[in-house]
Amino acid sequence: MSGTSPSPKPPADAVPPVRHPDAPAPGELLGSHYGQCFGCGGEQAHGLHLAARAGEGVSITAEFTVQAAHQGAPGLAHGGVLAAALDETLGSLNWLLRVIAVTGRLETDFVRPVPVGTTLHLAAEVVAVAGRKIYSTATGRIGGPDGPLAVRADALFIEVKVDHFVDNGRQEEIRAAMNDPDQIRRARAFEVNP
Secondary structure (H helix, E strand, C coil), X not given: CCCCCCCCCCCCCCECCCCCCCCCCCCXXXXXXXXXXXXXXCCCCCCCCCEEEECCCCEEEEEEECCHHHECCCCEECHHHHHHHHHXXXXXXXXXXXXXXXXXXXXXXXXXXXXXXXXXXXXXXXXXXXXXXXXXXXXXXECCCCCCEEEEEEEEEEECCCHHHHHHCCHHHHHHHHCCXXXXXXXXXXXXXX
């Protein structure tokens, strides 16, 4: 069918991902890539404040606690917020590859409700790379890293140049990020979505 989006499933000629030699060590907290990011930024009052840690290979773990501001139905997390948590976790994987990439496609399955006050334990890994396309998968569990599955997602990220952000972002924020004297923070500001 023409005009459809590409599947987040890797093609037969995809290759295994390769962790960048300068990627954070397993267990290292990745920190926020940008203070205003809804997913991981500390400057967002109602953001997810998602905290991600590097894992083995090209994998990470992350956590966020569902707050009252994140609810859809009374007492339950909004599905869009859960999708944002998965997207943020998946996007953080790109820091282990040291590429700038944006979400091209995100397929999300909602398996069970996630109550307000619950800490969602997320795990994500890159499964394959094909040219500029990065294929990843993630799960979110409640009650601990081995708890019941609540959400899962498969994603396709597309590697882009920093021009993608410069050409499309609001210039005030772009200039502020580009002028940050911290080289790592400056690079990380442009590592994920969209």
